[in-house]
Amino acid sequence: MKYDFAKIEKKWQEYWEGNATFKTDIDRSKKKLYVLDMFPYPSGAGLHVGHPEGYTATDIYCRFERMRGLNVLHPMGWDAFGLPAERFAMQTNIHPRLTTEQNISTFRRQIKMLGLSYDWSREVNTTDPQYYKWTQWIFLKLYDSWYDSRIQRAMPIETLENELENHGTKKLGLSDSFGPEAWISKSRKEKHDFLAAFRLTYVSEVPVNWCEALGTVLANEEVPEWTEKGYTVERRPMKQWMMRITAFAERLLQDAEGLDWPASTLEMQRNWIGKSEGAEIEFPIKGDKRRIKVFTTRPDTVFGATFMVLAPEHPFVSAITSIDCRSKVQQYQSQSSKKSDIERGAEKEKSGVFTGAYAINPASKKEIPVWVADYVLMRYGTGAIMAVPGQDERDWEFAESYSLDILRTIQPPAEFEGKAYLGDGPAINSGFLNELHVEDAKSKISEWLEQNGVGRRVVTYKLRDWLFSRQRYWGEPIPIVHLEDGTMKPLAENDLPLELPELEKFQPSGTTESPLALATDWVNVVDRETGMKGRRETNTMPQWAGSCWYYLRYIDPHNVGEFCNREKEKDWMPIDLYIGGAEHAVLHLLYSRFWHKVLYDLGYVSTKEPFMKLRHQGTILGEDSRKMSKSRGNVINPDDIVAQYGADSMRLFEMFMGPLEDVKPWSTKGVEGVYRFLNRVWRLYVAEDGSLDLSLADVQPSTQLQRLFHQTVKKVSEDIASLRFNTAISQMMIFVNEATKMNQRPRTLMEQFVLLLSPFAPHLAEELWQKLGHTKSLAYERWPVFEPEKAIEETIEIVLQVNGKVRSRVQVPINTAEPDLVELALKDENVRKHLDGGRIARKVVVKNKLVNIVVEK
RNA sequence: GCCCGGAUGGCGGAAUUGGCAGACGCGCUAGCUUCAGGAGCUAGUGUCGGCAACGACGUGCAGGUUCAAGUCCUGUUCCGGGCACCA
Numbered sequence: 036m037k038y039d040f041a042k043i044e045k046k047w048q049e050y051w052e053g054n055a056t057f058k059t060d061i062d063r064s065k066k067k068l069y070v071l072d073m074f075p076y077p078s079g080a081g082l083h084v085g086h087p088e089g090y091t092a093t094d095i096y097c098r099f100e101r102m103r104g105l106n107v108l109h110p111m112g113w114d115a116f117g118l119p120a121e122r123f124a125m126q127t128n129i130h131p132r133l134t135t136e137q138n139i140s141t142f143r144r145q146i147k148m149l150g151l152s153y154d155w156s157r158e159v160n161t162t163d164p165q166y167y168k169w170t171q172w173i174f175l176k177l178y179d180s181w182y183d184s185r186i187q188r189a190m191p192i193e194t195l196e197n198e199l200e201n202h203g204t205k206k207l208g209l210s211d212s213f214g215p216e217a218w219i220s221k222s223r224k225e226k227h228d229f230l231a232a233f234r235l236t237y238v239s240e241v242p243v244n245w246c247e248a249l250g251t252v253l254a255n256e257e258v259p260e261w262t263e264k265g266y267t268v269e270r271r272p273m274k275q276w277m278m279r280i281t282a283f284a285e286r287l288l289q290d291a292e293g294l295d296w297p298a299s300t301l302e303m304q305r306n307w308i309g310k311s312e313g314a315e316i317e318f319p320i321k322g323d324k325r326r327i328k329v330f331t332t333r334p335d336t337v338f339g340a341t342f343m344v345l346a347p348e349h350p351f352v353s354a355i356t357s358i359d360c361r362s363k364v365q366q367y368q369s370q371s372s373k374k375s376d377i378e379r380g381a382e383k384e385k386s387g388v389f390t391g392a393y394a395i396n397p398a399s400k401k402e403i404p405v406w407v408a409d410y411v412l413m414r415y416g417t418g419a420i421m422a423v424p425g426q427d428e429r430d431w432e433f434a435e436s437y438s439l440d441i442l443r444t445i446q447p448p449a450e451f452e453g454k455a456y457l458g459d460g461p462a463i464n465s466g467f468l469n470e471l472h473v474e475d476a477k478s479k480i481s482e483w484l485e486q487n488g489v490g491r492r493v494v495t496y497k498l499r500d501w502l503f504s505r506q507r508y509w510g511e512p513i514p515i516v517h518l519e520d521g522t523m524k525p526l527a528e529n530d531l532p533l534e535l536p537e538l539e540k541f542q543p544s545g546t547t548e549s550p551l552a553l554a555t556d557w558v559n560v561v562d563r564e565t566g567m568k569g570r571r572e573t574n575t576m577p578q579w580a581g582s583c584w585y586y587l588r589y590i591d592p593h594n595v596g597e598f599c600n601r602e603k604e605k606d607w608m609p610i611d612l613y614i615g616g617a618e619h620a621v622l623h624l625l626y627s628r629f630w631h632k633v634l635y636d637l638g639y640v641s642t643k644e645p646f647m648k649l650r651h652q653g654t655i656l657g658e659d660s661r662k663m664s665k666s667r668g669n670v671i672n673p674d675d676i677v678a679q680y681g682a683d684s685m686r687l688f689e690m691f692m693g694p695l696e697d698v699k700p701w702s703t704k705g706v707e708g709v710y711r712f713l714n715r716v717w718r719l720y721v722a723e724d725g726s727l728d729l730s731l732a733d734v735q736p737s738t739q740l741q742r743l744f745h746q747t748v749k750k751v752s753e754d755i756a757s758l759r760f761n762t763a764i765s766q767m768m769i770f771v772n773e774a775t776k777m778n779q780r781p782r783t784l785m786e787q788f789v790l791l792l793s794p795f796a797p798h799l800a801e802e803l804w805q806k807l808g809h810t811k812s813l814a815y816e817r818w819p820v821f822e823p824e825k826a827i828e829e830t831i832e833i834v835l836q837v838n839g840k841v842r843s844r845v846q847v848p849i850n851t852a853e854p855d856l857v858e859l860a861l862k863d864e865n866v867r868k869h870l871d872g873g874r875i876a877r878k879v880v881v882k883n884k885l886v887n888i889v890v891e892k
Numbered sequence: 893g894c895c896c897g898g899a900u901g902g903c904g905g906a907a908u909u910g911g912c913a914g915a916c917g918c919g920c921u922a923g924c925u926u927c928a929g930g931a932g933c934u935a936g937u938g939u940c941g942g943c944a945a946c947g948a949c950g951u952g953c954a955g956g957u958u959c960a961a962g963u964c965c966u967g968u969u970c971c972g973g974g975c976a977c978c979a
Binding site: 037298299302303306307309311313329330331332333344379380382385409410411412414415416419420421422423427428429430432495496497617620621691692693694697698699700702704705707708709711712714715718761762764765766767768769772775832833834836838839840841844865876877878879881884885887888889 | 904912976977978979
């Protein structure tokens with residue numbers, strides 16, 4: 036008879052819910068543990084088998100640590116703003132709120148059917164006005180802050196205003212310097228515009244990826260996702276909200292070092308931030324007062340700079356271009372402006388045009404031509420380079436195409452046959468740098484540049500400011516009003532949340548504004564304070580916004596006065612374990628680290644970093660080892676698996692498939708395997724008629740079974756702690772295989788085994804626990820204690836080798852002395868056969884492991 | 893192109909520090925049970941040879957270090973992921 040998982044699972048899910056078994060409150064008598072899952076976007080497709088993988092892993096970990104006496108915070112919620120619901124609304128005119136609510140209901144039902152021990156009283160939903168009130172509040176905190184680079188901290192914008200009133204810009208180290216009187220005499224609008232350049236969130240005209248069909252801009256990192264789906268994305272300059280994440284580049288880089296994260300994820304974040312150290316060098320333009328600033332990581336090669344290249348968008352281009360080159364340059368500029376970065380990169384041959392202008396190489400004093408080419412990017416460094424073809428492959432390629440001078444300034448090794456030489460070597464053709472190797476030459480030239488006022492050491496980052504606005508309806512409204520005098524005004528805190536207006540239709544506005552622009556009653560306002568007419572910001576926030584801080588809201592989800600109480604925050608933060616997909620390795624995990632640091636600087640959170648330990652669950656492939664997709668017809672629906680084998684089997688199988696972080700294929704046969712295992716467990720305890728099996732007896736366990744049990748306690752405990760669930764399960768299988776062979780099973784030990792199994796198969800375990808006579812949930816029972824003395828083997832098998840090959844095995848008492856082991860080996864018949872009368876050159880003995888006799892023949 | 897990660901039976905995978913390769917599960921084979929199918933139970937299952945004892949070979953490939961290598965070193969091939977004109 037099979038155990039009735041459907042009945043049992045329903046029963047215990049109702050029990051846990053009815054008894055609020057997993058409701059968590061602060062309990063300072065216990066050590067805290069905060070375990071977080073990346074909350075899902077509730078798509079219309081319902082839960083995917085990939086979701087339960089991470090969720091089961093954290094659930095096992097939480098159940099285990101609860102039984103070991105920790106106070107565990109383990110919440111779940113919904114990342115529910117997003118484009119799919121809005122696109123569905125465009126097609127059907129069904130309000131995205133309705134779609135979202137339905138999807139959430141499905142997800143909630145599916146997640147609950149897995150028996151995960153969440154504290155559901157803490158559920159959050161990013162689309163709930165009571166939640167996004169605080170997303171908007173944090174937005175305003177960023178708006179009302181600036182980054183004081185002198186102390187490397189975000190500070191309230193008032194501190195900047197105070198400083199300007201008292202000292203002007205003197206201490207800020209700006210090129211545009213003025214005194215306090217000048218500040219005070221500025222108009223309201225002038226002050227507003229000046230401060231805007233410092234705020235952590237600001238509006239800027241930037242070239243963006245505009246998608247006409249979606250009616251919105253996309254972040255660079257979102258572009259591939261939509262172009263793959265067949266949408267067209269074009270570049271155009273638009274006014275957009277930005278977040279000054281670049282101010283935090285160094286801290287995001289530095290603080291990542293102390294995190295227990297997968298090395299690959301840390302590496303990706305490092306690459307994304309893209310720190311590079313080098314120098315800025317200024318090149319005077321012949322016949323022009325301006326100087327072209329370049330960034331280079333190889334200032335030591337400056338003597339080899341035989342031409343310069345400006346990005347097509349560089350502000351100097353039109354000014355320095357000679358009359359006869361003008362039309363070609365302009366044509367080139369307009370061509371490039373239409374191309375996206377991806378298109379530019381896709382071109383095989385580098386293109387460019389001569390401006391007719393010349394610059395002076397500050398080191399060699401030679402006149403060098405200035406070109407425009409789109410292999411130089413405006414957004415990186417200074418948007419201009421000194422081209423050093425001798426030591427740079429791109430510059431070499433360009434020089435070859437346009438017959439420009441190539442001068443080696445590093446001596447390549449004699450056997451070097453390539454073009455540009457990037458390696459180390461003595462400097463040549465480089466005046467006072469000659470014979471110095473790269474590192475020394477870098478130091479010397481940097482000093483020289485600084486002394487001569489033509490350059491200085493600098494550090495640059497690839498990281499760009501975060502494009503924060505979207506032209507969508509289904510996102511958090513940005514709580515800003517544009518007043519008729521051209522200034523912006525943030526909403527007061529008690530005017531939050533700024534709720535989304537109701538709309539008749541969810542079509543794009545037809546302009547570059549979001550559909551919110553069509554809600555005229557909502558958009559047009561009069562400022563209470565000044566009486567000025569104003570227009571609400573119609574952009575909304577990107578989906579990342581809500582997920583940037585949700586982990587803080589879980590700590591205090593119903594607080595109406597604060598986003599999160601400070602004392603509670605101190606009690607629970609930081610997050611001890613965070614599990615989610617590797618696809619969020621950079622974006623979500625970098626954006627939330629950024630917001631967290633702002634909140635830290637402003638004194639709202641107590642830790643520098645939110646997520647101390649991070650792991651990714653690996654993708655689950657279809658049974659055919661290909662990515663699951665509808666079109667391939669290899670999608671596994673968790674509902675079907677749970678209906679057929681039960682949630683415990685689903686959980687157990689997903690953990691048994693292999694290491695958590697690995698990519699691994701689904702196997703229905705494999706689910707059957709763990710289902711058989713659970714049935715075997717059931718039959719160890721329950722007779723055919725449903726009563727407790729008679730084989731359970733109040734007898735002393737045999738030493739062998741007791742030993743195996745304690746080995747199992749050790750292995751399962753260690754494996755859960757290190758998230759190696761697959762091997763923990765196989766150890767339990769070994770135990771069950773042994774226990775099955777016995778006619779009488781010691782009851783106390785078998786009870787303890789139920790506890791070991793309970794984090795993995797909680798419904799089955801609860802049912803067995805109850806059948807064993809217990810009246811309440813085992814969720815807070817004490818985890819079985821490993822007793823080393825009970826796990827020790829009395830006898831042990833020793834491997835006998837001759838010349839490293841196993842020739843025999845013997846059973847000996849544990850810790851048998853080494854000489855005795857040698858003696859045993861030499862007496863062994865098969866060993867003697869292989870010694871074959873040869874001279875014994877060496878005897879290697881490893882205690883409790885092996886003897887290896889080395890013979891020469 | 894660059895940077896990470898990986899490669900172990902028919903399949904998923906296991907193997908603290910170099911110390912019995914293949915735990916556990918799937919599949920397969922045989923037997924018991926059953927009217928039958930299924931389920932359950934028992935035994936076997938890396939390859940080759942052998943009734944067996946046992947022997948040879950065996951962790952992508954080629955070398956090396958070592959008494960001993962899946963594990964360490966050098967080179968190489970393939971697969972997966974990320975980045976990609978970042979000066």
